[in-house]
Amino acid sequence: MVKQLREVGVKAGKDTSVALLAWYDANARVMPWRVSPQDRAAGVRPDPYRIWLSEVMLQQTTVAAVTGYFQRFVSRWPTVMVLADADDGDVMGEWAGLGYYARARNLLKCARVVSGAYDGQFPDTYGQLLGLPGIGPYTAAAIAAIAFDHPETVVDGNVERVMARLFNISEPLPAVKPALKTKAASLTPKTRPGDYAQAVMDLGATVCTVHKPACGRCPLGDGCAARCAGTAMDLPRRVAKKPKPTRHGFVYLAQGTAGGWVLERRPDKGLLGGMLGWPTSEWNESPRDTPPFPADWVTLPEQVRHTFTHFHLFLTVRFAVLSKIPPSATFTLTRKHQFRPSDLPTVMRKAYDLWHAS
Ligand code: SF4
Numbered sequence: 001m002v003k004q005l006r007e008v009g010v011k012a013g014k015d016t017s018v019a020l021l022a023w024y025d026a027n028a029r030v031m032p033w034r035v036s037p038q039d040r041a042a043g044v045r046p047d048p049y050r051i052w053l054s055e056v057m058l059q060q061t062t063v064a065a066v067t068g069y070f071q072r073f074v075s076r077w078p079t080v081m082v083l084a085d086a087d088d089g090d091v092m093g094e095w096a097g098l099g100y101y102a103r104a105r106n107l108l109k110c111a112r113v114v115s116g117a118y119d120g121q122f123p124d125t126y127g128q129l130l131g132l133p134g135i136g137p138y139t140a141a142a143i144a145a146i147a148f149d150h151p152e153t154v155v156d157g158n159v160e161r162v163m164a165r166l167f168n169i170s171e172p173l174p175a176v177k178p179a180l181k182t183k184a185a186s187l188t189p190k191t192r193p194g195d196y197a198q199a200v201m202d203l204g205a206t207v208c209t210v211h212k213p214a215c216g217r218c219p220l221g222d223g224c225a226a227r228c229a230g231t232a233m234d235l236p237r238r239v240a241k242k243p244k245p246t247r248h249g250f251v252y253l254a255q256g257t258a259g260g261w262v263l264e265r266r267p268d269k270g271l272l273g274g275m276l277g278w279p280t281s282e283w284n285e286s287p288r289d290t291p292p293f294p295a296d297w298v299t300l301p302e303q304v305r306h307t308f309t310h311f312h313l314f315l316t317v318r319f320a321v322l323s324k325i326p327p328s329a330t331f332t333l334t335r336k337h338q339f340r341p342s343d344l345p346t347v348m349r350k351a352y353d354l355w356h357a358s
Helices: 002-008 013-027 037-041 048-058 063-076 080-084 088-095 102-117 126-130 137-148 157-166 177-187 193-206 225-229 346-357
Strands: 246-256 261-265 298-307 312-322 331-334
Touching: 013 037, 013 193, 037 193, 048 063, 048 080, 048 102, 048 137, 063 088, 080 102, 088 102, 126 137, 137 193, 157 177, 157 193, 157 225, 246 346, 298 346, 312 346
Parallel strands: 246 312
Antiparallel strands: 246 261, 261 331, 298 312
16 A cells, blocks of 8 residues: 555646645544544535534644543534524533633534524634634634645644645744745645545654654655754754743632532633632742632642642642632532532643542
8 A cells, every 4th residue: 555655656736636635545544523534435424513612623633632521522412503602601612621612602602603594504614613712713714624635735733744844944943834824725625625634644743743754654755844854853853942930829629518518600701711619829939728618728738739720830739618608709619419510621630639638
């Protein structure tokens, strides 16, 4: 097979897509939202709802991390109409741990627009998709290509890496992104563009990997400029990132005498927006210890460490048992049997785990 593909070679855009599609037919990754190339050839069409849901979940997140969440979501909310009717708290709880919680809020907004304005049918053009909540240029292109087989150019980190190497482009990211997209567009075929988009991503994820490009078994090896130049391992280049700042804070775990917990729903805007969590202090360089109400607060000896996209966080965990929860519009007492640590975002769950292990 490899020899056969090598003979196809990569001399021009068409050759690239022919070689890559042939490779994809034999090597496509299996994913619960994906239609295999064989089924696609037999006329099976991808479900736009599943493609949209998977693409939103995959933003900033790996396939391995997404798969379980995806399966739980489609089993609980099998169509966009059902999801549109879901309770916000249930969706946020099911999303807990996946991170980037604005995605979950936009997911619901988008489901409600598709359900209301489009009668439950996703629009199929890039422009219309781009107008939906939470759908940016990448996701619109991915849905248009994968769900509707439109020849859109889909460029994620895997595709950028493959393009940088294929064309031996040494200018660093992120400034070189538009040039990489132009190269990717020059190779996008009119035939099977949906499969092609997935093929490039699969190649980047399984063959042209960050640390170990397997050029010897790559279907594009003969025409790859970086392979010829011996520069594959150095590409793509990146401007060095600034080190992340570190913030500190306090997190307050208050338990009622019957075993329930005091939680609060965070404001819709901001970090962990809309998620249920423990009351906390501000998070900054030198936060003040500001418990949400008076109690005999005990400090746990260890801290929670968590890294967000833009900063590292160290949280001091404080715990108290309350005989009475002070009346408040902000806090809710979750009964012991209703409390599920898995409904908490990861940083909040870490605080619970620390308390649980103490
Ligand atoms: Fe990547 Fe090597 Fe294939 Fe070039 S030949 S695309 S560097 S795996």
